[in-house]
Amino acid sequence: MSEHDQSRKFADKSATIASETLQKGKLAIEQGFSDAAEKMRVYNLKMIDMAQANAEGVFQFARELASAKSSSDLTELWAAHAKKQFTMISEQFKEMTALG
Numbered sequence: 071m072s073e074h075d076q077s078r079k080f081a082d083k084s085a086t087i088a089s090e091t092l093q094k095g096k097l098a099i100e101q102g103f104s105d106a107a108e109k110m111r112v113y114n115l116k117m118i119d120m121a122q123a124n125a126e127g128v129f130q131f132a133r134e135l136a137s138a139k140s141s142s143d144l145t146e147l148w149a150a151h152a153k154k155q156f157t158m159i160s161e162q163f164k165e166m167t168a169l170g
């Protein structure tokens with residue numbers, strides 16, 4: 071085999087390795103973007119669920135306040151609502167932390 075043929079064979083092999091490496095890198099980048107997009111989708115859905123739960127809690131509390139018949143009822147409602155909100159916010163914080 072001539073020196074020219076050896077050089078050409080080496081160049082072809084190098085080009086094949088470079089092409090394969092580039093393809094692997096491209097696939098890794100695409101997978102990274104895909105993973106990031108999925109995580110963002112899950113995060114956005116969780117945020118929407120939390121916003122909905124918080125809004126429903128506010129409307130439920132307003133309804134309960136409107137139906138209160140005495141000041142002691144109002145005091146109990148406020149205390150119960152505060153406890154419920156604290157628990158819900160703590161749970162939501164844990165969920166968001168778990169999502170990263």
